Amino acid sequence: MSRIWNFTSGLFKSEIREFQVMFWSFIFPLILYFILTSVFGSLYGDDTQGISFRVGIVREESLSGLGMILDEVIEDISSENGPFVKKEYGSIDEALIDLKEGKQDIVLVIPEGTSAKIASAAVVQTGEVALRVHYVSGKDSSSIASNVLSEIINEVNLEIRRQSGGEYVDVVTEAKTVSAREEKPFDYREYIFPGVALMMILSVALFNSPIGLIQYRVSGVNKKLYTTPLKPFEYFAGHFAKLIFTMLISLTLLYLIATFVYNVRGPILDIRFILTLLFSMVVTISFGLMIASFSKKLSTVTVLGQTLYQLMMFLGGLYFPVFDLPWGIRWLVYALPTTYLVELSRRVMGYQFAPVSLFWLILVPIIWTAFSTVIFVINFKKVMGYE
Numbered sequence: 001m002s003r004i005w006n007f008t009s010g011l012f013k014s015e016i017r018e019f020q021v022m023f024w025s026f027i028f029p030l031i032l033y034f035i036l037t038s039v040f041g042s043l044y045g046d047d048t049q050g051i052s053f054r055v056g057i058v059r060e061e062s063l064s065g066l067g068m069i070l071d072e073v074i075e076d077i078s079s080e081n082g083p084f085v086k087k088e089y090g091s092i093d094e095a096l097i098d099l100k101e102g103k104q105d106i107v108l109v110i111p112e113g114t115s116a117k118i119a120s121a122a123v124v125q126t127g128e129v130a131l132r133v134h135y136v137s138g139k140d141s142s143s144i145a146s147n148v149l150s151e152i153i154n155e156v157n158l159e160i161r162r163q164s165g166g167e168y169v170d171v172v173t174e175a176k177t178v179s180a181r182e183e184k185p186f187d188y189r190e191y192i193f194p195g196v197a198l199m200m201i202l203s204v205a206l207f208n209s210p211i212g213l214i215q216y217r218v219s220g221v222n223k224k225l226y227t228t229p230l231k232p233f234e235y236f237a238g239h240f241a242k243l244i245f246t247m248l249i250s251l252t253l254l255y256l257i258a259t260f261v262y263n264v265r266g267p268i269l270d271i272r273f274i275l276t277l278l279f280s281m282v283v284t285i286s287f288g289l290m291i292a293s294f295s296k297k298l299s300t301v302t303v304l305g306q307t308l309y310q311l312m313m314f315l316g317g318l319y320f321p322v323f324d325l326p327w328g329i330r331w332l333v334y335a336l337p338t339t340y341l342v343e344l345s346r347r348v349m350g351y352q353f354a355p356v357s358l359f360w361l362i363l364v365p366i367i368w369t370a371f372s373t374v375i376f377v378i379n380f381k382k383v384m385g386y387e
Contacts, residue, residue, distance in 0.1 A: 004234050004237050004238050004241070008237075008238040008241040008242050008245070012242045012245055012246065025200065025203060025204055025208065025246055025249075025250050026249065026250050026253060028200075028203075029196055029197075029199060029200040029203075029250055029253075029254055030253055030254060030257055032196055032199065033192065033193070033196045033254060033257060033258065034257070034261075036188075036192050036196070036319070037188065037189050037192060037262055052083065052084065052085050053083060053084050053085070053105045053106065053141065053144070053145035053148065054084070054085050054086075054087070054103070054104045054105045054106075054145075055078070055084045055085070055086050055087075055104065055105065055106050055107070055108055055145065055149070056086070056087050056088075056089050056095040056098060056099065056104040056106070056107040056108070057074065057086050057087070057088050057089065057107075057108050057110070058089045058090075058091070058092050058095050058107060058108070058109045058110065059088070059110050060109065060110060060111050060112040060114075061110065061111075061112045061113065061114060061115065063110065063114060063115050064115045065115050065118070065119050067114055067115030067118050067119075068115075070110070070114070070118075070131075073152065073153075074086065074108075077149075077152055083148060084145075084149075087104065089107075092107070092109060095107045095109075095134075096134060099134060099135075099136060099142075100136070102136075105135070105136075105139075105141050105142045105145040106133055106134065106135045106142055106145045106146050106149060107133070107134040107135075108131060108132070108133055108149065109131065109132040109133075109134070110131060111130070111131070111132065114131070131153065133146050133149055133150070187264075189258070189262045189263075189264050190264055190267055190268070190349060190351075191346065191351060192319065193254075193258055193264060193268055194273075194276075194277075194342055194345035194346055194349070195317075195318035195319050195342055196254065196318075197251060197254060197277055197280075197345075198277075198280055198284075198316075198318055198338060198341060198342050198345070199313055199318055200247070200250045200251065200254065201247055201251075201277070201280050201281055201284050202284055202309055202312060202313060202338070203309065204243055204246050204247050204250070204284075205243065205281070205284035205285045205287060205288040206284070206287070206288050206291065206305040206308060206309045206312075207302075207305050207309070208243060208246065208288075209239070209243055209285060209288035209289065209292065210288050210289070210291040210292035210295065210301045210304075210305055211298065211301055211302065211305065212239070213239070213289075213292040213383055214292060214295055214296075214297070214298055214301045214383075215298060217383065217384065218297070218298065222384055232380075232384070240285065243281075243285055243288075244281060244285075247281050251277065255268065267348070267349040267350065268349070270348060270349075272348045273345060273348045273349060276341070276344050276345040276348055277345065279341070279344070279365070280341045280345070280365075282369060283337055283341060283365045283366075283368060283369050284337075284338075284341075286368070286369045286372040286373050286376070287308075287337065287368065287369075287372050288305075289372060289373070289376040289383075290371075290372035290373075290375045290376050291304050291305055291308065292376070292383050293375055293376045293378070293379035293380075293382065293383050294375075294379075296382075311332070311336065312336050312337070312338040313338070315329065315332055315333050315336060315339075316333070316336045316337075316338030316339045316341075316342060317333070317338070317339050317342050317343065317353070317354070318338065318342050321353045322339070323353065323354055323355060337364065337365045337368040339354070340354075340356065340360065340361045340362075340364045340365050341365055343356065343361055344358075344361040344362065344365075347361065
């Protein structure tokens with residue numbers, strides 16, 4: 001055990017003497033987090049929908065006669081320049097579920113018999129024609145959308161009066177409040193934290209690890225180690241421990257900045273979130289070992305590491321959602337382990353961006369880990385310079 005500790009300590013001290021290791025492993029992640037939160041953090045608040053409201057339409061009858069004026073108004077307000085984006089529903093239950101989940105701001109219900117009531121009211125000049133509007137109590141965008149729609153309905157009354165030769169019909173909205181399911185507000189500082197953390201983990205796993213292994217081989221360090229009592233298991237135990245130690249130091253610095261400078265607390269301190277980061281470390285380290293097993297020269301491992309680093313960082317969803325990309329690129333998104341690792345961390349935080357179940361978020365990285373480890377074991381002698 002003492003040999004492993006001494007070897008790990010020696011590897012770590014040798015590595016941190018390199019400025020590029022210090023910069024990319026410890027300093028750059030902090031700079032990146034600072035830049036991203038400073039530039040984009042203020043652009044995102046609890047409500048990022050802009051000036052368009054989402055309205056669900058439930059028709060309990062097909063409108064006819066003067067009632068078709070209501071159809072015309074709905075189409076007008078949900079046109080390209082209108083204040084609403086509409087979605088038609090076949091049942092009120094389905095619409096209310098989406099309303100509670102935050103997928104709609106309001107739900108407009110056109111009750112059965114609306115056309116007949118409008119026609120009757122136009123003749124006898126009495127009675128109200130009530131449309132039901134369901135909105136979420138306590139949610140500003142929902143309340144505002146409800147008020148806007150009520151004002152628009154007044155225009156329906158005026159239009160009916162114009163088309164019916166002066167007869168005024170009192171079409172009104174009956175507001176119905178619903179309680180929304182608890183929805184986590186979007187916080188960009190939280191959202192970007194696992195992305196920056198995984199970027200740091202990737203830089204250590206895809207650069208420090210394979211480059212170090214190849215450098216030890218080509219510089220003759222491994223040959224010198226052959227003459228010592230150090231066993232292959234102890235060698236890689238020390239190498240693995242050095243990488244984990246480097247990642248933990250960088251992660252600690254990132255935690256300090258996020259916690260004390262940007263006041264990001266609860267989600268990133270959850271033990272489940274921390275476990276997802278440890279899981280990411282194991283997966284990416286195995287990936288780095290596989291890269292080393294494919295490389296004979298330092299130039300080769302550098303090119304491979306840099307290429308995969310860029311792909312896994314930008315197409316892995318570390319900084320922005322990637323599941324709306326064209327299928328020509330999206331297949332690669334689904335193939336990368338970082339796609340699942342960063343989504344797993346964000347899923348624990350209460351966010352969900354990927355249309356992937358928790359089962360696959362865990363299974364796909366495990367498959368990559370097993371595959372990478374097998375490839376490395378097969379090429380072990382080549383990596384160590386035994387052949």
